[in-house]
Amino acid sequence: MQIPIYKKTLYLILLFLVLVWSGGCSGLVQYAPAEAPKLTLAEKARIGTAVEAKLIQLLGGPYYDVTLIEDLSRFAQSGQAFKISIADRSGPAIYPLPGNRVVMTRGLLSEVRSRAELESLLAYAVRLSNNVYEVDVTRSMVEATTEFLSTSSHRYDPESAEIRLARMFEQDPCEQSCLAPTRPVGVESGSATSVALPESIQRLSALQPGYELLAEGQKLERHDDQAKAIATYLQAATTAPDEPRILGTLGLAYLRAGQLQPARLHLQKAAKIQPDYYRTQMGLGYLYLQLGKISQANEALASSARMLPVSENLFLLAEAREKSSDIDGAMALYRVVVESDQNSKLGRTAAGRLARPARLQ
Numbered sequence: 001m002q003i004p005i006y007k008k009t010l011y012l013i014l015l016f017l018v019l020v021w022s023g024g025c026s027g028l029v030q031y032a033p034a035e036a037p038k039l040t041l042a043e044k045a046r047i048g049t050a051v052e053a054k055l056i057q058l059l060g061g062p063y064y065d066v067t068l069i070e071d072l073s074r075f076a077q078s079g080q081a082f083k084i085s086i087a088d089r090s091g092p093a094i095y096p097l098p099g100n101r102v103v104m105t106r107g108l109l110s111e112v113r114s115r116a117e118l119e120s121l122l123a124y125a126v127r128l129s130n131n132v133y134e135v136d137v138t139r140s141m142v143e144a145t146t147e148f149l150s151t152s153s154h155r156y157d158p159e160s161a162e163i164r165l166a167r168m169f170e171q172d173p174c175e176q177s178c179l180a181p182t183r184p185v186g187v188e189s190g191s192a193t194s195v196a197l198p199e200s201i202q203r204l205s206a207l208q209p210g211y212e213l214l215a216e217g218q219k220l221e222r223h224d225d226q227a228k229a230i231a232t233y234l235q236a237a238t239t240a241p242d243e244p245r246i247l248g249t250l251g252l253a254y255l256r257a258g259q260l261q262p263a264r265l266h267l268q269k270a271a272k273i274q275p276d277y278y279r280t281q282m283g284l285g286y287l288y289l290q291l292g293k294i295s296q297a298n299e300a301l302a303s304s305a306r307m308l309p310v311s312e313n314l315f316l317l318a319e320a321r322e323k324s325s326d327i328d329g330a331m332a333l334y335r336v337v338v339e340s341d342q343n344s345k346l347g348r349t350a351a352g353r354l355a356r357p358a359r360l361q
Contacts, residue, residue, distance in 0.1 A: 036137045037145050039098070044133075047148060047165070048099025052085060054166035055095060055103055057308035059087035060245060061277025063106045068200035072104075075115075075198075076122040084125070088245045088274070090211050093173040094121075096128035107211075108179075110204035115196040121182040128174055141168055156309045156333065158340045163308070210240020214249060226257055237266075244274035252283045263287055278307040285316055294323045311341040315350060322353075 039047070056062050063086040072084045083101045092108035102125045112118050144164045153160035217232035233250040240246055251266035264287055271280050285301035288294070301317040318333035330353075337350040 045099035071198040
């Protein structure tokens with residue numbers, strides 16, 4: 001007996017709905033609200049320290065200005081040990097972390113226009129940090145937290161518990177409407193800067209035209225207009241001199257264009273100002289590979305992978321190890337790339353390297 005076509009169609013629809021439902025439930029299990037873990041102050045401090053290091057890498061690296069950090073700590077007046085870090089990102093946002101820590105972006109501080117606004121912003125950041133793990137806790141966050149506290153991760157593990165936690169905090173910043181309470185009544189962004197505002201904050205505002213040119217150059221590069229992008233980056237570097245984010249972006253653009261000498265000049269200058277950003281060190285490592293400077297490539301790429309292991313720097317580090325005759329080290333890194341990113345071009349290339357006969361390795 002043949003099943004009518006409409007019944008076959010109905011069966012297929014039901015099967016599709018079951019599959020969607022089961023897949024959706026799997027996601028809900030991970031992201032559904034969960035009970036907040038019971039953490040000691042020491043555990044919160046340990047999590048905050050580890051996650052902050054990875055989160056800052058995800059956000060563009062640390063922004064160095066000793067005076068700015070001192071000014072922020074002085075204005076915070078939280079009455080407790082409180083750590084403020086600045087990420088080199090243009091978008092305005094606060095990233096509260098456990099253990100009385102908070103990461104603020106350069107872009108957020110560049111918008112501050114009065115002492116009252118700065119004090120309000122810092123007080124709000126303290127409150128946000130105190131509420132971490134108190135609201136919006138997901139099952140995946142609880143699992144990563146438990147794993148972090150109970151196990152030690154491999155140095156080059158791109159899916160370590162602290163990196164997964166850093167990504168979760170990155171995806172849940174305080175921005176836009178969340179930042180509204182930090183604006184005192186009568187104070188608007190764009191109003192005249194108060195003379196009481198520290199010079200370190202006023203300096204960030206003065207750098208904004210350079211970062212606007214940086215964004216314009218990045219847009220040009222996304223549209224494959226490389227020559228105009230580099231010209232715009234050069235203009236940005238002139239408008240806002242000695243800013244590592246601009247210098248590093250310019251160096252990487254030269255590197256992609258195959259212009260190795262100017263790439264080296266700008267990447268090395270960026271690394272001197274901001275030595276601990278994984279992308280700059282990765283760019284330097286790739287550059288040194290191109291120049292045949294294998295020892296320097298190994299050093300830069302190992303540094304990059306320690307800061308934030310990703311498929312790109314792990315693959316390049318494997319190549320550097322292979323070129324320096326550390327075959328076992330290279331194969332171990334290729335395996336990590338395959339395990340973490342098997343469906344990407346790099347993952348497939350790494351799998352091909354692993355599959356080669358031993359005599360060719």
